[in-house]
Amino acid sequence: MVAVLLMTLASAVPSTAAGQAAPSGGLQRAFTNAAAEYRVPPQVLLGVSYLQSRWDGHGGAPSVTGGYGPMHLTDAATALAEAPHHSHGTEDPRGDTARVLRAGAGHPLERRAALPARLRTLERAAHLSGIPAERLRADPAANIRGGAALLADAQRELGRSPGGGAADWYGAVARFSGADDTATATAYADDVFDVIRTGRSRTTDGGQRVSLRAEEGLRPDRSAVARLGLRTADRTPTECPVTVACEWIPAPYEEFGEGDYGNHDRGDRPASQSVEYIVIHDTEATWDTTLRLVQDPEYVSWHYSLRSSDGHVAQHLRLRDVGWHAGNWFVNAKSIGLEHEGFLADPDAWYTEAMYRSSARLVRYLALRYGVPLDRQHIIGHDNVPGTLPSTIPGMHTDPGPFWDWAHYFTLLGRPFVATAGPGAAAVTIRPDYDGHRPVYTGCAGAGGRCAPHGSGAVRLRTAPDASAPLVKDAGLHPGGGDSTMGVNDTGARASTGQRFAVAERRGDWTAVWYLGRKAWFHNPRTRPVAVGTRAVLVTPRAGLPEVPVYGRAYPEASAYPPGVPVQAVTPLPYRLLAGQRYVTAGSTPGEYYRATAFDAAQHTVVRGEERYHEIQFGHRVAFVKATDVRVASR
Template identity: 35%
Template sequence: MVGPRFLAVALAAAVVVALAGPAGARERATDPFAAAAARYDVPRDVLLSLGWMLSRLDQRAVGRAGECGVMQLSADIRREAAALTGRSTAELCATAADNVAGAAGVLRAHADRAGLRAADRADVNLWYESVARFAGKVDASIARLYADTVFDQLAAGLDTVPARAVAPVRGRLADVPGWGSAGPRSPDHEPATWSPAHDDNFRDADREKSHPIDFVVIHVTQGSYAGTLAWFKNPASEVSAHYTFRSSDGAVTQSVREKDIGWHAGNRDYNARSIGIEHEGFIDNPAWFTDRMYRASAALTRTLTEKYGIPRTRANIVAHREVPGADHTDPGKHWNWTYYLQLVKGATGIGKGTVKAPTGTLTVRKGAGSDRAKVGTLPDGAKVTIWCQATGTAESGPVGRTKVWNRIGQDRWISNAYVNTGHPGFIAGVPKC
């Protein structure tokens, strides 16, 4: 998969990502990726792409099993990195500079074990197997998904990483099918790849005969797509969900049959009566909640409600945090329940090219209860709400390309590039998000 060209986000308040170009001493002082790349002779762009895949470059991210920082260092990786870098395991989580340095040290150790020499280390394509090994003890299909995601992002580019052609040398993973291309398909939901959870992480059942299915539980993974699927295959995790969606493109994998009972809600009764749907990301970072993921997930939920007669209400399509006895807070405050339920209920006219601008000027004021909602009055007195989403599918408009979307009314979305253009026929007076 080669996704859209994403904009990099801030690592943390005190960290500045350097502008593209040769990494000199001044850049290394402000760019933890340049500093780590120079110290351990690991390509900076590989480190950046890996960090983007794992955390969207967010040093605050804490994973489901305590993985920390930009590079989501697990306990095992922190121990190895501590020995290689001289930093303590606590220091490796404390700052972006130490976190990225720890990842770089471990990647360099993998490269050394693979026999990469100084000349080889300059070629990003030769780092594929080292990146795959950074995934930890996972099966070959997950390792390939993990590394392919990093190299697909290298191909697409980041704000400080120009897009490029890549030809990764996959080595031992060359004969492993690419994720979703030649692997088994879901037995229950045709768009999904089938990647079963470990037998110890769910219970065989015969629903609807044994239990009615009358809930859908919405989760956020607190980790990457590949890492979540690997977690479900790990018998020590004792967790699973039926489906997991990828942030960048809405791709989906099924890990538990719908007839079987996944261990996702932390409540035996809810597990027995629900389908669990995971969404790649971290609850505190809305950059993960893309329009493509919303749409793909809502399409599945709509299908489930039809199949099992589940009411399309918030009483039956619930957050993990709303399950009685739950000790989790996902999907968190950034999840857009209004939009998601509209999609589940079959809202039409959503997407590129579907919006007809009203005549006249739209007067806008800030909406109550949300710093991202603005309520406007049309010349005919009708009220519309503009919902501003800072991350979304990139689309081209009359003044360029943007990832910011405005939702107008209940069922219409347009790219931010369409507003405030001054062009006849487009919406005037709508403030950009």
């Protein structure tokens, strides 16, 4: 299968005529030297490394699957999390008080003594290269040599001597992926060779310029893949684009008796309800454990899982069905959930390029299929899903967190965040330079301790245009007047890449936006802006209303419910949208409630009212206001 890229990558080198810059940086030389030492074509070594890490070293910090350095050499033995993702905190992943999950729906994750080979490649690289493991983790040049040793060894295993042209290394690249099925291994190798054909050039997180010259006519020899002995994954009845390797691993729909069942709800989407959101999660569990949990009828569910090392996709639910994943029943009923493998206890981990690309292809396919807009009020993180009630806000999850690269992700989606209005626009899109923007975070390794410096797409918000001013408070996240913090999981004073906000004021190098019912300031110098002007539809309270309530779900009015379906309370969150304030809306939606509390799907009911809501970007999370409470202020 040829994995055809559907997305334009801003970092691509357009043609061979552009040539290969020959920077004197040590990292470029490290690739050249390692390629010569192990007789690996340099373009193959560069292509594999780009797909693993985009040539970044991440300061020796591990990825979400325990991978280190530019070659993503894995050493996950001591990096396992102690509990699966949906057992953290107090969030009910179903997010519906009409049916509470079983008390046992959350299983401790046992530590595993043995890990699959794909999570132990650093150990193998150390054996082949003679380089100590400590150096392979911390020294980018040594890490590159270790990766070259692995590629050369894979070539020998296929009965071929190292050396020769890049076209002869397709099988070795497929082996390097660690995939256990043919479709995933070939999709990975196709991506690497696409990088080689189109070329790349970028400045790494270490400040070094690395380039790979495009070889447009390169046609790899794929015959060696047949000798890898890989299995054939079952694609039926998956709902995946042909551009990703995908298999069907179904989640169970099982009745326990006395009206209890798990681990999802049968539905008939989009006939019954539209799909409006795609929710990005990380798993905080190994791939094997993730699959085991989603196949547990007493656990919870999501639609797709994506493997970090190679981007492999497993589908668990039919898209017409409703998963229990987001902690908000209104969002669950109208969303598709994607879990991305990641199981490090420390949340300052990084995600692989292979997973980003596979995820972006899948999301683009889903968005086209269901008409989901490719923007940050519809393609949302779990950390952007609102709490349903005041009491649920503090327990809402915070993944994928401030280190998910939304700018790169949306570039892969073909919708990069660019200015669509001038510098004096009424609204802005948050868009810091991910690699260079490194705000301080705490709590990655123990309470209060600083996280390792790391690129971030999140901007911190303050009460005044001063770097020493207090952070904006979040009355829902910190009830009782508690302060927002620099904690990596504290979203109370954070704006994320791609989110759009109405401008409240500008003062020198500082910009204020309306956020959680007040002005929130961030440093936005013209020489290095972290936000750009954008066109947007804004809403504000109707004339005569000093304030309007804000909601975490858009449920119908009481008169819309038929006999036998209990009315669901429309409970305001502990925030207010005040007169004179404006917020970006992604459009209006009718109030809806999906009544699904019985195993027999024939007893499920969609209640749709006359009341309409505007979804707004209110804080770090989205929220809803009644259309009757607001008016469209500007465009």
